[in-house]
Amino acid sequence: MLDKKLRAMIDKVADGRMDRRAFIKRMAAVGLSAPLANQILALGGVAMAEGPSTYKPTKRGGGGALKLLWWQGPTLLNPHFATGTKDQDGSRLFYEPLACWDPDGNMKLVLAAEIPSIQNGGLAADGKSVTWKLKPGVKWHDGKPFTADDVVFNWEYAKDPATAATSIAVYRDITVEKVDDLTVRILFPKPTPFWADAFVGAGFGPIIPKHLFADYKGAKSREAPNNLSPVGTGPYKFIEFKPGDLIRGELNPDYHMPNRPYFDTLEMKGGGDAVSAARAVIQTGEYDFGYLIQVEDDVLLRLEKGGKGKTIYAVGGDTEFIALNFTDPNTEVDGERSSMKTKHPLFSDPAVRKALSLLVDREAIKKVIYGRAGRTTANFLNGPEKFVSKNTTWEFSVEKASKILDDAGWKPGADGIREKDGKKLKLLYQTSINGPRQKTQAIIKQACQKAGIDVELKSVVASVFFSSDVGNPDTYPKFYADMEMFQIPLTQPDPLQIMRRFTSANVATKENKWQGPNFLRYANKEYDAIIEAAESEMDPIKRAALYIKANDLLIGDTAFIPVQHRLKVEAAANNLVCIVSGWANETDNLFDWYREA
Amino acid sequence: MSQYVLRRVLIAIPSLLGISLVLFVVLALAPGDPFSELATNPNVPPEVAAALRAKFGLDDPIYLRYLHWLSAMAHGDWGFSFVSRMDVDALILQRLPATLYVVGSSQILALLVAIPVGVFAATKPYSLFDQIANTLAFVGFSLPTFFTGILFILIFSVTLDWLPLVYTTDVKGTGIRWVLEMIRQAIMPVAVLGLFQAASMTRFVRSAMLDVIRLDYVTTARAKGLGQAKVIVKHVMRNAMIPVVTLIALQMPAVFGGAIVTEQIFRIPGIGSLLISSILANDTPVVMAVTFVFACLVVLFNLIADVLYGWLDPRISLR
Numbered sequence: 001m002l003d004k005k006l007r008a009m010i011d012k013v014a015d016g017r018m019d020r021r022a023f024i025k026r027m028a029a030v031g032l033s034a035p036l037a038n039q040i041l042a043l044g045g046v047a048m049a050e051g052p053s054t055y056k057p058t059k060r061g062g063g064g065a066l067k068l069l070w071w072q073g074p075t076l077l078n079p080h081f082a083t084g085t086k087d088q089d090g091s092r093l094f095y096e097p098l099a100c101w102d103p104d105g106n107m108k109l110v111l112a113a114e115i116p117s118i119q120n121g122g123l124a125a126d127g128k129s130v131t132w133k134l135k136p137g138v139k140w141h142d143g144k145p146f147t148a149d150d151v152v153f154n155w156e157y158a159k160d161p162a163t164a165a166t167s168i169a170v171y172r173d174i175t176v177e178k179v180d181d182l183t184v185r186i187l188f189p190k191p192t193p194f195w196a197d198a199f200v201g202a203g204f205g206p207i208i209p210k211h212l213f214a215d216y217k218g219a220k221s222r223e224a225p226n227n228l229s230p231v232g233t234g235p236y237k238f239i240e241f242k243p244g245d246l247i248r249g250e251l252n253p254d255y256h257m258p259n260r261p262y263f264d265t266l267e268m269k270g271g272g273d274a275v276s277a278a279r280a281v282i283q284t285g286e287y288d289f290g291y292l293i294q295v296e297d298d299v300l301l302r303l304e305k306g307g308k309g310k311t312i313y314a315v316g317g318d319t320e321f322i323a324l325n326f327t328d329p330n331t332e333v334d335g336e337r338s339s340m341k342t343k344h345p346l347f348s349d350p351a352v353r354k355a356l357s358l359l360v361d362r363e364a365i366k367k368v369i370y371g372r373a374g375r376t377t378a379n380f381l382n383g384p385e386k387f388v389s390k391n392t393t394w395e396f397s398v399e400k401a402s403k404i405l406d407d408a409g410w411k412p413g414a415d416g417i418r419e420k421d422g423k424k425l426k427l428l429y430q431t432s433i434n435g436p437r438q439k440t441q442a443i444i445k446q447a448c449q450k451a452g453i454d455v456e457l458k459s460v461v462a463s464v465f466f467s468s469d470v471g472n473p474d475t476y477p478k479f480y481a482d483m484e485m486f487q488i489p490l491t492q493p494d495p496l497q498i499m500r501r502f503t504s505a506n507v508a509t510k511e512n513k514w515q516g517p518n519f520l521r522y523a524n525k526e527y528d529a530i531i532e533a534a535e536s537e538m539d540p541i542k543r544a545a546l547y548i549k550a551n552d553l554l555i556g557d558t559a560f561i562p563v564q565h566r567l568k569v570e571a572a573a574n575n576l577v578c579i580v581s582g583w584a585n586e587t588d589n590l591f592d593w594y595r596e597a
Numbered sequence: 598m599s600q601y602v603l604r605r606v607l608i609a610i611p612s613l614l615g616i617s618l619v620l621f622v623v624l625a626l627a628p629g630d631p632f633s634e635l636a637t638n639p640n641v642p643p644e645v646a647a648a649l650r651a652k653f654g655l656d657d658p659i660y661l662r663y664l665h666w667l668s669a670m671a672h673g674d675w676g677f678s679f680v681s682r683m684d685v686d687a688l689i690l691q692r693l694p695a696t697l698y699v700v701g702s703s704q705i706l707a708l709l710v711a712i713p714v715g716v717f718a719a720t721k722p723y724s725l726f727d728q729i730a731n732t733l734a735f736v737g738f739s740l741p742t743f744f745t746g747i748l749f750i751l752i753f754s755v756t757l758d759w760l761p762l763v764y765t766t767d768v769k770g771t772g773i774r775w776v777l778e779m780i781r782q783a784i785m786p787v788a789v790l791g792l793f794q795a796a797s798m799t800r801f802v803r804s805a806m807l808d809v810i811r812l813d814y815v816t817t818a819r820a821k822g823l824g825q826a827k828v829i830v831k832h833v834m835r836n837a838m839i840p841v842v843t844l845i846a847l848q849m850p851a852v853f854g855g856a857i858v859t860e861q862i863f864r865i866p867g868i869g870s871l872l873i874s875s876i877l878a879n880d881t882p883v884v885m886a887v888t889f890v891f892a893c894l895v896v897l898f899n900l901i902a903d904v905l906y907g908w909l910d911p912r913i914s915l916r
Binding site for chain 2: 069072073075076078081083161164165166168169172222227228240242243244245246248267269271272273276279280283284286287463464467468469471472474512513515516517
């Protein structure tokens with residue numbers, strides 16, 4: 001059914017030969033809900049489109065100084081070594097990828113001349129290769145030309161395990177070949193529907209010059225003098241770098257985009273904390289832009305009163321969620337807690353998981369904590385829009401939760417805590433230390449208490465919780481608790497990376513030193529099959545439908561309880577026009593920033 | 598005298614070794630790993646984090662790592678930062694000027710306030726001046742620097758808009774404008790740190806002076822008809838300064854410690870903020886190096902204090 005026929009039907013609707021309602025009815029006949037059908041319709045034929053530019057200045061320079069304030073300063077300036085977004089942000093000031101993502105998740109060209117598509121011959125119909133045309137006439141800051149050799153070199157550099165590049169996963173499995181001086185082809189080992197990973201975006205996309213790094217590939221990678229003094233192709237030239245403190249740059253007069261950049265100099269200052277960064281931008285106006293101002297909304301509202309700046313929001317796909325443990329964290333089997341050989345004593349009853357989901361008051365959490373920076377959601381996957389399920393709903397109801405538990409035989413004991421077969425409904429709920437997270441925990445604990453569930457709260461220092469330290473029992477991948485709450489950043493407008501994590505092959509176990517990304521130990525053959533199908537599904541409609549189905553499966557099984565769809569919060573001077581995308585780093589669209597007169 | 602100094606230096610070496618061993622073991626036992634940020638990034642395969650750990654020797658046994666560190670240090674190699682992937686000594690040298698400038702200025706400010714106020718208060722105990730000085734001193738050292746720092750910011754940056762809230766090494770302008778701007782941005786942190794120091798020091802100078810001022814030889818000096826100023830400066834102060842020197846020397850490392858908080862508040866790129874960010878990033882080589890520098894400072898200032906004793910009271914170095 002899906003595939004050719006579906007395409008034909010979408011075309012008919014588009015041409016007016018079939019009406020929408022008829023289409024939706026026919027979709028319903030094959031088991032797809034009306035919202036899903038509508039969505040399929042909406043994205044019919046949509047490939048990767050280039051977003052429109054909002055840039056207005058008509059000449060290069062003249063914008064004065066741009067002062068950026070990062071509360072966590074970049075510590076190194078080689079995109080292939082970046083640990084965390086702060087380093088990517090710093091590297092991206094000077095180095096550029098072939099393309100980046102705009103606020104709507106559309107592709108925007110940087111060093112590429114055109115977006116590859118099937119029409120222009122850039123994309124192979126079998127999905128096994130993509131050909132990029134490079135912009136002619138682009139020069140490195142030292143005057144040398146930028147060519148296909150540079151692109152190929154970045155692949156060789158990053159995929160070499162001896163280089164110890166953090167970007168290795170992006171480049172390890174592909175092959176990059178030079179077609180001519182301004183054309184490169186990327187070959188994939190299997191059909192790859194999301195082909196815009198390598199050389200795209202602020203993360204691991206930026207390209208470093210071959211002529212300065214060729215001698216420092218592999219084991220000598222750390223010795224390259226240019227690791228700390230980048231020579232890139234970007235709108236600003238490097239002047240000075242003090243790790244964790246300061247980066248300075250100046251206008252690049254040879255920049256390859258017309259009328260850009262607007263600012264004459266650039267300064268990125270690091271250090272301090274988010275609240276005082278918000279103060280320096282919003283209240284006193286000392287700085288033009290502050291990144292990731294994740295502070296409670298009422299603080300921001302107070303600063304904004306009569307201030308010199310504003311907060312801005314970027315919608316991405318980041319979800320603050322509670323994950324439920326599918327294994328037993330309190331029983332040790334072969335020296336391993338949360339072992340796949342066990343089943344969670346309470347959560348193996350789906351009624352308990354359902355009831356918990358009903359006890360998370362997402363509206364209250366938004367109101368009290370996240371404010372403008374959060375949206376209530378019923379989905380684990382919250383973006384891009386075409387991958388967001390419309391089939392799910394959420395509800396907060398202590399009564400309904402109690403009824404579900406009553407019906408499942410969980411009766412309140414003498415102490416008011418429900419029990420069944422001698423097992424008490426007592427749960428350990430952990431998260432990292434972070435103001436909003438502890439407040440959220442408190443709100444949920446209270447609701448659970450009302451429903452007769454005893455919740456014990458635990459908070460772990462972030463540097464421990466998010467570490468991969470095998471020796472520590474409190475890390476999130478070990479998951480020695482019943483529930484845990486955090487967020488996995490979605491770094492590109494595609495669900496492939498994040499959804500792939502939860503297949504049964506990726507379960508975190510003692511054997512793989514808890515390096516498997518499926519920390520909740522969710523094992524579902526149906527889910528595995530859907531993800532596998534989606535990995536090489538070339539039809540964008542069917543692919544979106546598969547990810548929506550995967551999301552619905554996670555939600556239907558209450559593997560995750562989504563708490564908020566989190567937006568990125570930034571602080572900016574009132575007259576600064578800054579393009580910030582939820583799919584990119586803060587500095588990724590910097591070439592389009594300017595100041596309004 | 599030179600023998601005395603040599604003896605002190607020789608005692609310092611084993612204490613530094615002991616300190617480094619303790620620091621190293623504590624850091625090695627502390628949880629966390631420098632590549633933890635990679636763990637939440639779905640783009641980074643877990644093997645990379647594991648490979649980096651192995652490459653940087655994080656999986657070696659503690660004693661091997663310590664011996665390796667020690668021999669590198671002996672060769673003048675401070676190791677390199679896991680996070681910045683640059684040499685630790687370069688990183689520290691980059692941060693040192695700001696710390697020395699701010700901490701040094703605040704210490705000078707503290708001395709300039711504490712010694713005259715303490716001395717004058719001691720010459721007229723329980724006078725109005727003494728009582729006011731005492732009250733202010735108590736208030737001063739009761740208020741922690743993170744509180745006064747934020748208070749200063751709210752008053753001088755936010756409300757009055759006189760002083761910048763963020764300290765920057767990249768000051769615009771040249772010549773006199775540069776100097777003025779450097780002074781302007783240091784006013785708040787120096788005042789916060791300096792006044793905090795001055796408060797406790799004033800109390801100390803005062804009581805040290807009072808101890809000496811009642812001694813018989815001071816009365817003798819007065820009886821010989823020496824003027825008040827001469828008695829105080831030549832006879833009282835010189836002896837009273839011995840405990841004060843001890844206090845200042847022992848407080849120097851604590852000032853660097855207090856500067857950690859102040860540096861964080863005003864975003865001063867000093868070694869204190871380097872220490873904080875390195876602890877947060879689990880960048881062990883940097884944490885080790887900075888704490889070791891602090892340890893060296895403690896030992897060094899003790900040494901200086903010892904030498905100063907010898908100069909202030911020659912009897913000490915003869916013993």
